[in-house]
Amino acid sequence: MTLWKKIYFFTLIMFLLLMNLSIYMVFHMTYQKDIRAEENRTQATVRILISTLQHDITITAQNRKSDKALITALLESYEEYYKDNHITLLLYQSGKCLSAASQSKTDKTLFPSEKEQERITLREKDGIQHIFYCGSIPSLGKDTYLLYEQPLYELSYNWNLLWNRYVIMSVTVSIFVAIVLFLILHRLMAPIEALTRGVFRIQQGNYEIPVEVYGKDDIAKLSQEFNKMSAIIQKNQKEIEQESLRKQQFVDNFSHELKSPLTSIYGFAEYVLTCNISEEERMECMNFIMEESKRMLQLSYTLLDMAKLRKKDLIFTEENAARLLNQSILPHKRAIREKNITLNVKCDITHLQGNALLLASAFGNLISNAIHACAPYGEIEINLKAVSSPARQNCILFSCQDNGCGIPKEQIIHVMEPFYRTDKSRSRTLGGTGLGLSLCRSIVEAHHGTLEIQSEFGKGTIASIYLPCKITI
Amino acid sequence: MAKILIVEDDKHINELIKRNLSLLGHNCISCYDGKSALKYLYGEDYDLILLDVMLPEISGFELMRKLDKETVIFVTAKGELEDKLQGLSLGAQDYIVKPFEMLELIARVNVVLHRQHKDSKIFQLGNTRVDLQQHRVTRNGEEVLLTPREFRLLEVLIQNRNIALSREKLLELAWGFDYQGETKTVDVHIQKLRKKLNWETEIKTIQKFGYRLHG
Numbered sequence: 001m002t003l004w005k006k007i008y009f010f011t012l013i014m015f016l017l018l019m020n021l022s023i024y025m026v027f028h029m030t031y032q033k034d035i036r037a038e039e040n041r042t043q044a045t046v047r048i049l050i051s052t053l054q055h056d057i058t059i060t061a062q063n064r065k066s067d068k069a070l071i072t073a074l075l076e077s078y079e080e081y082y083k084d085n086h087i088t089l090l091l092y093q094s095g096k097c098l099s100a101a102s103q104s105k106t107d108k109t110l111f112p113s114e115k116e117q118e119r120i121t122l123r124e125k126d127g128i129q130h131i132f133y134c135g136s137i138p139s140l141g142k143d144t145y146l147l148y149e150q151p152l153y154e155l156s157y158n159w160n161l162l163w164n165r166y167v168i169m170s171v172t173v174s175i176f177v178a179i180v181l182f183l184i185l186h187r188l189m190a191p192i193e194a195l196t197r198g199v200f201r202i203q204q205g206n207y208e209i210p211v212e213v214y215g216k217d218d219i220a221k222l223s224q225e226f227n228k229m230s231a232i233i234q235k236n237q238k239e240i241e242q243e244s245l246r247k248q249q250f251v252d253n254f255s256h257e258l259k260s261p262l263t264s265i266y267g268f269a270e271y272v273l274t275c276n277i278s279e280e281e282r283m284e285c286m287n288f289i290m291e292e293s294k295r296m297l298q299l300s301y302t303l304l305d306m307a308k309l310r311k312k313d314l315i316f317t318e319e320n321a322a323r324l325l326n327q328s329i330l331p332h333k334r335a336i337r338e339k340n341i342t343l344n345v346k347c348d349i350t351h352l353q354g355n356a357l358l359l360a361s362a363f364g365n366l367i368s369n370a371i372h373a374c375a376p377y378g379e380i381e382i383n384l385k386a387v388s389s390p391a392r393q394n395c396i397l398f399s400c401q402d403n404g405c406g407i408p409k410e411q412i413i414h415v416m417e418p419f420y421r422t423d424k425s426r427s428r429t430l431g432g433t434g435l436g437l438s439l440c441r442s443i444v445e446a447h448h449g450t451l452e453i454q455s456e457f458g459k460g461t462i463a464s465i466y467l468p469c470k471i472t473i
Numbered sequence: 474m475a476k477i478l479i480v481e482d483d484k485h486i487n488e489l490i491k492r493n494l495s496l497l498g499h500n501c502i503s504c505y506d507g508k509s510a511l512k513y514l515y516g517e518d519y520d521l522i523l524l525d526v527m528l529p530e531i532s533g534f535e536l537m538r539k540l541d542k543e544t545v546i547f548v549t550a551k552g553e554l555e556d557k558l559q560g561l562s563l564g565a566q567d568y569i570v571k572p573f574e575m576l577e578l579i580a581r582v583n584v585v586l587h588r589q590h591k592d593s594k595i596f597q598l599g600n601t602r603v604d605l606q607q608h609r610v611t612r613n614g615e616e617v618l619l620t621p622r623e624f625r626l627l628e629v630l631i632q633n634r635n636i637a638l639s640r641e642k643l644l645e646l647a648w649g650f651d652y653q654g655e656t657k658t659v660d661v662h663i664q665k666l667r668k669k670l671n672w673e674t675e676i677k678t679i680q681k682f683g684y685r686l687h688g
Contacts, residue, residue, distance in 0.1 A: 256527075256550055259550050259571060259572060260483055260486070260550070260571075262572060263486055263550075263571050263572035263573075264483070264485040264486055264489065266572060267486065267489040267572070267575065268485070268489055270574070270575055271489060271492060271493060271575065273637070274575075274636050274637035274638075274679075274682075274685070275492075275493070275496055275635055275636050275637070276496065276635040276636075276677075276685060276687050277492075277496075281492075288485050288488070291485070292485060423529060424527070424532075425482060425527040425528050425529045425530075425532070426527060427482045427506075427527075427528070427529040428482065428483055428484070
């Protein structure tokens with residue numbers, strides 16, 4: 001059973017119980033008071049009656065002998081009087097009833113005991129409360145009693161009416177309260193149920209629909225915070241998924257880079273071993289195996305370099321800027337010439353601090369990328385200068401700009417990821433393994449600098465390395 | 474002897490496949506990307522196309538969609554189930570995942586060519602002629618009688634000619650996987666073939682390995 005149903009039932013039962021209990025007690029007490037009043041009234045009345053009777057008998061007896069008939073005759077005159085009020089007067093002597101009217105059996109319990117002089121009893125007959133007064137009249141003789149019986153019509157009638165009204169009212173109020181309490185509690189519990197539904201939705205992985213917020217109370221606040229929390233969870237979930245995708249992509253790319261040379265090496269070795277071929281062809285195949293092996297070695301060196309960079313602190317030396325640039329460009333001179341690329345080099349600084357080998361490698365990588373991107377007769381511009389801006393204080397900037405094929409906008413953020421290649425076929429002819437920029441970034445970061453790529457697909461790319469410098473030029 | 478187009482952008486692997494298939498007497502043409510493949514296919518008919526999936530500019534699958542009624546085997550590093558299903562549902566005859574063994578590639582190529590009825594039924598070496606369909610061997614016009622097992626062994630040698638086959642491999646291919654016997658039986662049958670066909674030099678013994686048919 002839910003919380004609010006529990007609250008509902010307990011509250012309802014408590015209320016009904018208390019209400020009915022208190023009303024009943026009030027009724028009871030009032031009724032008792034009424035009855036007591038009746039008893040007192042009856043007592044007073046009958047006492048007077050008895051004393052009057054005794055007085056009458058005494059006076060009459062002075063003139064005549066006491067006579068049973070006389071007594072009953074006297075009584076009858078009173079009876080007539082009281083008949084209108086439905087009061088019955090009966091005279092008993094030694095257990096026998098002297099009045100002619102009564103035919104019914106005598107009820108001994110109505111009579112007082114030895115010690116009492118009178119007894120008042122209440123009996124219910126046919127739904128009406130009857131009050132009995134039985135008092136002794138010693139002067140009339142031994143064991144003489146007067147039994148006074150009055151049906152309390154008014155009392156009974158009033159009380160029955162009251163009782164009926166009470167029942168009706170109680171039932172009506174109970175139903176009303178039951179309904180109203182139900183509605184109120186339901187309304188109050190609605191936010192909690194909304195929250196429960198919200199939790200359920202999150203479990204299913206549905207982060208889209210927020211929990212409805214009712215009003216401004218503490219439950220509303222809880223719902224708001226819950227919504228914020230689920231937004232955070234959703235974001236984290238997405239990040240985790242993306243991270244997982246990235247890792248998978250990395251593994252796929254890496255394994256491709258390994259599989260390809262291995263396939264060649266294995267294949268050619270098998271070919272040489274098992275096939276009927278000339279010595280010349282055998283040598284040719286061995287060369288292929290060497291080339292592929294070198295590729296794999298290169299790959300592993302690059303990966304090792306990247307791993308090393310993460311661990312060691314580099315030793316920086318002061319380098320001649322112009323010489324460093326030359327060292328960077330030299331390995332690529334042939335490619336530049338073969339593609340008829342125009343190369344413009346501008347160097348505005350004399351020295352810079354860093355690790356010569358690594359910087360040459362980093363610069364060289366950017367140059368190589370530019371060459372690959374360019375079409376024949378393309379242009380590459382290399383700049384090495386000092387810059388200072390509010391965002392970057394005292395930096396040395398190495399920039400390499402080409403007018404080649406560029407990088408599509410959505411891929412620019414990924415190009416520095418290890419093994420990422422814009423060419424989805426990972427073609428050897430069009431590019432390398434995809435580690436170049438990744439290594440470049442590692443080198444730049446080891447120099448406490450930043451690597452930035454700006455590109456427009458179809459127009460060209462600008463690759464910039466910012467290195468913080470401590471000495472002035 | 475089939476005309477085979479090899480579409481693979483890795484030059485070395487392309488070369489490897491070309492050389493192996495050439496040993497079997499097939500005529501192989503290499504190309505390195507999708508666009509040139511289309512150009513080659515436009516003018517001429519090929520008995521078989523070996524197609525890589527990861528090609529620059531246009532993927533193997535896209536290329537497949539542009540082809541019609543060509544016999545294609547996919548040869549690619551993309552080995553996931555979805556890739557295989559896609560390749561096969563596009564109508565390829567087979568799907569081989571890199572890295573693979575040459576013998577496997579050759580076996581699959583042979584099966585596909587046989588299925589398409591493009592394999593050569595006759596093998597001729599010197600004055601010996603082997604009819605693979607009718608299971609007849611003639612030497613100088615005269616029939617040479619071979620037992621079914623001997624013929625099967627001969628067939629295996631021919632289908633993998635110029636490539637060394639180990640004794641175990643010969644046993645597997647000619648006798649089947651269930652065979653529980655020793656490789657000695659291979660030596661015995663090779664001897665018999667050599668004698669019957671007078672192919673002492675044609676069937677070469679590869680030391681500590683197996684045999685190879687030169688032809």
